[in-house]
Amino acid sequence: MDRPSAxxxxxxxxxxPALRASRVRLTLALTAVALGCGxxxxxxADAGRDRPALLPLAxxxxxxxxxxxxxxxxxxxxxxxxxxxxxxxxxxATGSPAAAAIGYGAGLLLVxxxxxxxxxxPPAALVDREAVRRRVETLGATTAVGALxxxxxxxxxxxxxxxxxxxxxxxxxxxxxxxxxxxxxLAR
Amino acid sequence: xxxxxxxxxxxYALTSALALxxxxxxxxxxxxxxxxxxxxxxxxxxxxxxxxxATVTLTCAVERAVEGERVPATLEVSSHGAxxxxxxxxxxxxxxxxxxxxxxILAPGDGPRSLPLVLVAERWGAYRLGEIVVRARDxxxxxxxxARTEPGLALRVYPRPERLPxxxxxxxxxxxxxxxxxxxxxxxxxxxxxxxxxRGDRVRRINWRASARRGETxxxxxxxxxxxxxxxxxxxxxxVRAGAGxxxxxxxxxxxxxxxxxxxRRDRVGLVGFGGVVRWLTPSTGRTQLYRIVDALLETEVxxxxxxxxxxxxxxxxxxxxxxxxxxxxxxxxxxxxxxxDLRARGFDLVVVDVSPLPFAAVGxxxxxxxxxxxxxxxxxxxxxxxxxxxxxxxxxxxxxxxxAIEEVRSFRRYARxxxx
Numbered sequence: 248m249d250r251p252s253a254x255x256x257x258x259x260x261x262x263x264p265a266l267r268a269s270r271v272r273l274t275l276a277l278t279a280v281a282l283g284c285g286x287x288x289x290x291x292a293d294a295g296r297d298r299p300a301l302l303p304l305a306x307x308x309x310x311x312x313x314x315x316x317x318x319x320x321x322x323x324x325x326x327x328x329x330x331x332x333x334x335x336x337x338x339x340a341t342g343s344p345a346a347a348a349i350g351y352g353a354g355l356l357l358v359x360x361x362x363x364x365x366x367x368x369p370p371a372a373l374v375d376r377e378a379v380r381r382r383v384e385t386l387g388a389t390t391a392v393g394a395l396x397x398x399x400x401x402x403x404x405x406x407x408x409x410x411x412x413x414x415x416x417x418x419x420x421x422x423x424x425x426x427x428x429x430x431x432x433l434a435r
Numbered sequence: 436x437x438x439x440x441x442x443x444x445x446x447y448a449l450t451s452a453l454a455l456x457x458x459x460x461x462x463x464x465x466x467x468x469x470x471x472x473x474x475x476x477x478x479x480x481x482x483x484x485x486x487x488x489a490t491v492t493l494t495c496a497v498e499r500a501v502e503g504e505r506v507p508a509t510l511e512v513s514s515h516g517a518x519x520x521x522x523x524x525x526x527x528x529x530x531x532x533x534x535x536x537x538x539x540i541l542a543p544g545d546g547p548r549s550l551p552l553v554l555v556a557e558r559w560g561a562y563r564l565g566e567i568v569v570r571a572r573d574x575x576x577x578x579x580x581x582a583r584t585e586p587g588l589a590l591r592v593y594p595r596p597e598r599l600p601x602x603x604x605x606x607x608x609x610x611x612x613x614x615x616x617x618x619x620x621x622x623x624x625x626x627x628x629x630x631x632x633x634r635g636d637r638v639r640r641i642n643w644r645a646s647a648r649r650g651e652t653x654x655x656x657x658x659x660x661x662x663x664x665x666x667x668x669x670x671x672x673x674x675v676r677a678g679a680g681x682x683x684x685x686x687x688x689x690x691x692x693x694x695x696x697x698x699x700r701r702d703r704v705g706l707v708g709f710g711g712v713v714r715w716l717t718p719s720t721g722r723t724q725l726y727r728i729v730d731a732l733l734e735t736e737v738x739x740x741x742x743x744x745x746x747x748x749x750x751x752x753x754x755x756x757x758x759x760x761x762x763x764x765x766x767x768x769x770x771x772x773x774x775x776x777d778l779r780a781r782g783f784d785l786v787v788v789d790v791s792p793l794p795f796a797a798v799g800x801x802x803x804x805x806x807x808x809x810x811x812x813x814x815x816x817x818x819x820x821x822x823x824x825x826x827x828x829x830x831x832x833x834x835x836x837x838x839x840a841i842e843e844v845r846s847f848r849r850y851a852r853x854x855x856x
Contacts, residue, residue: 353472
């Protein structure tokens with residue numbers, strides 16, 4: 248009981264330069280909402296008569312986005328479907344080029360990743376700056392993968408052998424991809 | 436190590452399947468492109484998943500600490516194959532984190548990392564330092580691997596002793612040398628009286644001045660310095676707790692303080708834990724005994740028991756004759772109340788420190804509760820008077836320092852001695 252207390256000073260180890268998770272969560276939420284609004288606004292920007300059809304879809308997408316930011320995973324699917332449907336309806340109505348789907352698909356993927364990162368981050372935790380840097384890099388890679396995949400699909404769909412055949416090819420590639428994915432899931 | 440796949444894998448799979456199917460049906464390349472983005476991400480993410488290896492250990496600089504002391508600790512983290520590590524350190528109640536974060540998200544580096552923490556021991560006790568939950572995620576955060584490690588690290592937190600400059604003087608002393616001036620006469624330093632010289636007295640004890648005045652040889656008598664036996668009687672039948680404090684906490688702190696004070700005076704100190712579990716330590720002296728007592732105090736807890744227990748359960752050696760018994764009790768359980776009366780009836784020099792539960796009692800909302808709270812102190816006061824009538828020094832110890840309560844006991848005993856003399 249009379250032992251002297253442990254000495255202070257340098258005892259080795261490293262101090263982790265950390266960020267408060269609450270601030271990171273706020274940044275992620277704001278970024279996701281801003282990006283979601285941008286994606287919702289893009290088809291509306293040059294909408295004509297199809298605006299009344301697009302507005303509910305944009306609203307549904309943004310509502311789903313807000314609910315998913317609050318932690319609901321099913322609402323993330325609603326947000327993705329709503330925003331994706333808005334672009335497709337716009338393209339079907341106006342016949343605008345499909346190339347926009349490259350950026351739009353990558354954007355949707357990015358929004359989804361931001362939302363899930365925000366939800367998975369515990370509010371009371373401290374986050375290593377290096378971990379945040381890595382996550383940002385991963386988000387960049389995610390966007391690139393999404394854009395590349397969308398571009399590759401559009402390139403495949405652009406093969407001049409009739410639109411029905413192209414669509415069939417796209418569907419076949421998608422089906423093969425899904426089967427492969429299911430196999431990977433089952434194998435693990 | 437358990438594994439969970441992120442729920443967003445299902446959302447992405449559903450989205451991509453829906454988009455690809457509708458793209459096929461509607462002949463829309465844009466829809467197919469949207470679906471392909473998600474499908475490709477899933478394929479890449481799953482292809483990158485590897486089972487990580489992570490090792491997390493918590494090391495502590497000391498094994499023993501005193502209440503309120505800050506204890507440096509280190510969290511050693513090493514991992515291989517993880518994209519991100521999430522650590523959640525759950526400490527045992529009574530141990531808190533003074534510096535560092537209990538919940539940390541790390542990017543594992545190339546080698547092992549050591550993160551300094553500072554723990555603070557808030558309450559006495561013997562602790563295992565809690566558990567660490569490790570969650571390792573892959574680079575894309577798709578699959579999480581969970582593991583739970585129980586640190587085998589033990590930390591003993593001793594109660595912070597209060598300084599007692601003048602502990603209670605026992606009425607009787609033992610035959611061994613100590614710091615206590617005995618009431619009997621013998622060889623010692625403290626002058627007691629003079630008496631006529633008898634054969635066998637030492638010449639150096641002759642009081643020449645008194646001998647010259649009285650015309651015959653007188654010698655000085657002295658009080659010898661002896662030690663005494665002190666038994667700390669800790670009542671653990673019941674306690675009243677509120678928030679982080681309680682009567683048992685205070686009683687254990689007081690017992691540690693008293694043990695330290697008496698052992699510093701070279702007295703023999705024993706311990707009797709009287710409650711649902713009865714335990715005892717026979718009186719002994721020295722620094723080893725102090726640690727023995729404090730270690731025994733750390734394991735004190737209130738164990739519910741309906742069995743009737745009396746002093747007869749205790750072995751005679753745990754309560755030596757002519758010992759001072761200092762009882763630390765909240766006077767809540769009839770068994771301990773009657774056991775103390777029994778001790779007094781057997782002639783033990785008894786002191787009762789009433790660790791008052793009143794500061795920890797919650798006030799009820801209705802009139803009946805308020806009436807009960809007014810009657811309870813009166814009932815307790817009557818009980819204390821019952822002890823006083825038997826010549827037992829009893830003091831109510833509330834929020835004031837223990838030294839004050841002890842001083843009150845000392846003055847009571849001084850007064851009682853004069854009254855009986």
